[in-house]
Amino acid sequence: MYQPEFKITSNLLTYISRIESSKTLIDHSPLVPAWEAKFRDEAFTRTVHYGTKIEGNDLTKEQAQQVVRLENIVDTSEIAEKTGIMARARDIQEVLNYRNVISWNDKQRSGNLNTLFTEDTLKTIHKLTVSNLVDDKYSGIYRDKQVIVKSAANSNIIYRPPVSMEIPYLIEDFFAWVHSDEAQQIHPIFRAAIVHYQLVHIHPFIEGNGRTARAMASLMMYSLDYDFKKFFSIEQYFDSDVDSYYQALLSVQQSKNNDLSYWLEYFCYGLAIEIDKIRNQVMRLSKDLKLKKQLGKQVALSERQIILLELFQNQDDVTSDDMKMVLPNVSVDTILRDLKDLIDKKVIEKHGVTKGVSYKLVD
Secondary structure: OOOOEOOOOHHHHHHHHHHHHHHHHHHOOOOOHHHHHHHHHHHHHHHHHHHHHOOOOOOOHHHHHHHHHOOOOOOHHHHHHHHOOOOOHHHHHHHHHHHHHHHHHHOOOOOOHHHHOOHHHHHHHHHHHHOOOOOHHHOOOOOOOOOOEEOOOOOOEEEOOOOHHHHHHHHHHHHHHHOOHHHHOOOHHHHHHHHHHHHHHHOOOOOOHHHHHHHHHHHHHHHOOOOHHHOOOOHHHHHHOHHHHHHHHHHHHHOHHHEOHHHHHHHHHHHHHHHHHHHHHHHHOOHHHHHHHHHOOOOOOOHHHHHHHHHHHHOOOEOHHHHHHHOOOOOHHHHHHHHHHHHHOOOEEEEOOHHHOEEEEOO
16 A cells, blocks of 8 residues: 655745644634635636646736636637637636536545545546546546656656556555545645645646646645635646746655655645735734624625725725725725625724715724
8 A cells, every 4th residue: 555755854844833823713713705706716716727837837817717607618719709708728728628627625524534545536537627628538548558747847767657557556555545543644735735735746647737736635625624714726836937846746756765754744845835824814804704703694785885995904994095096997986885895794984074074994
């Protein structure tokens, strides 16, 4: 059976401590529903965009967001027509597929590792990843030929995976470890990082292995209640320095006894950075804590009101001109209606009269 080798370094302990501290705050923060939806939508778009960009996809973040939002359209030519995106059909298809992968992941229940984390799930995620990109005979089917891995940055060969005949046995060993008693003793974040590495190492499919591996790693965290309210995306960290990402993966083979320690440090450091960002956003919205305590309930806000509240979070006194600056395409009457609703909900208060009027958060 597969047995990962790694050391619990002081760095790993530091990163896990930071992650656990942030997780506690995020899990127990009483954010209003609209804030939570906003955070999840942003994380979803980042995951889809950067998760495909790592592999050489040329769509911008804004273009990826347009594709993500067209939920009921699956034809790439129709998407291009509706959005005006001038891009390769393949790039649009990759983003469309990965959107479907992350949506599928998001629908799975936590605490369901034994029945969810299976070979069938691996093949399902791969099918979603490569839909309309590869021949059907390679969709959710292990490769029957040798492949090489090239860097998306310079096309250099960076890795030669195991031969195809070994794949069924390597996958069987991998899932035997996932469900073993030994694996249950390993921290969930470490387990997710090991899943990511081992699937990239085995490279079981003809194409789409990186996206499949990252999706399976996320699914591992979701299954073990480490979803951080779906606010996070580690893909942006990986994409920020693709060479470092590949080097961290390759460090395992370049070490003695296939030591995963450096890869685990790289993975956990990136996740700690991402979760720290979410923690800081939640802390800036700590007004929600006061609101819930004062009103005895969460306060529902519209998307425009969320933008206004961000403005109020960043400066003490806000004028009508300030609000027009952050909502340039919204009429004055609409802004005033949103403002009145926030006053009625005791979120903000009015100061001064006529031209000297300003607004601030309720203390």
